[in-house]
Amino acid sequence: xxxxxxxxRHKITETGRQVTLACHQTWNHNNMFWYxxxxxxxxxxxxYSYGVQDTNKGEVSDGYSVSRSNTEDLPLTLESAASxxxxxxxCASTPGTKSRTTDTQYFGPGTRLTVL
Amino acid sequence: SxxxxxxPQALSIQEGENATMNCSYKTSINNLxxxxxxxxxxxxHLILIRSNEREKHSGRLRVTLDTSKKSSSLLITAxxxxxxxxxxxxxxxYGNTGKLIFGQGTTLQVKP
Numbered sequence: 001x002x003x004x005x006x007x008x009r010h011k012i013t014e015t016g017r018q019v020t021l022a023c024h025q026t027w028n029h030n031n032m033f034w035y036x037x038x039x040x041x042x043x044x045x046x047x048y049s050y051g052v053q054d055t056n057k058g059e060v061s062d063g064y065s066v067s068r069s070n071t072e073d074l075p076l077t078l079e080s081a082a083s084x085x086x087x088x089x090x091c092a093s094t095p096g097t098k099s100r101t102t103d104t105q106y107f108g109p110g111t112r113l114t115v116l
Numbered sequence: 117s118x119x120x121x122x123x124p125q126a127l128s129i130q131e132g133e134n135a136t137m138n139c140s141y142k143t144s145i146n147n148l149x150x151x152x153x154x155x156x157x158x159x160x161h162l163i164l165i166r167s168n169e170r171e172k173h174s175g176r177l178r179v180t181l182d183t184s185k186k187s188s189s190l191l192i193t194a195x196x197x198x199x200x201x202x203x204x205x206x207x208x209x210y211g212n213t214g215k216l217i218f219g220q221g222t223t224l225q226v227k228p
Contacts, residue, residue, distance in 0.1 A: 031214050033215070035218075040220065041220065042204065042218045042219055042220035042221055043159075043204070043218040044218075045215060045217075048214075048215060050214070058215075090158055090159070092158075092159075094214060096214075097214075103214065104149070104161040104164070105151075105159070105161065105206075105216060106161075107158030107159045107160070108158050109157060109158050110156075110157070110158055
């Protein structure tokens with residue numbers, strides 16, 4: 001069955017280290033999104049991509065980067081992890097074109113990241 | 117800033133009762149979606165209502181949308197313990213971009 005997976009599911013790292021969170025979907029969806037979820041803030045958009053080599057900054061992009069070299073994957077990199085980036089990270093995808101707003105977003109299971 | 121403000125933040129009811137959650141938003145939208153999140157899991161889409169619709173049903177779910185008040189409500193009828201989860205509204209307030217803005221969510225506990 002088609003799915004969206006994230007790895008690792010749990011990660012503990014130290015301040016200043018580079019961390020990469022993986023997101024992989026097998027639906028062949030064009031659009032992919034990264035969110036972080038924190039108590040009191042709901043889900044906030046970090047980066048998103050409309051296709052290969054088409055990435056954009058979201059609401060809270062500082063300290064994060066993404067690259068899209070194929071349709072299936074959108075890895076999220078924390079260049080130099082900070083304690084403020086301790087959070088739960090969710091990846092999501094949608095089919096169709098970037099302007100179609102009626103698409104359901106399909107979410108991965110999340111990665112819980114702790115930065116010490 | 118968050119587009120959606122949800123009310124209440126937490127709700128606790130007995131099995132069999134109805135649960136109502138409300139969502140308010142600030143800017144014009146094309147549609148509004150509701151998602152459910154079980155503890156430790158990703159969000160799952162429940163229902164979408166378009167701006168030209170006032171009410172929509174899906175099983176035990178009933179969603180209403182009042183664009184004049186910029187608000188929506190989600191009603192779960194005859195609740196079950198399995199409905200225990202957090203519920204989020206999401207709007208396409210960025211226009212035709214495919215991006216959604218999520219509210220902070222309502223945590224629902226259904227006691228058996």
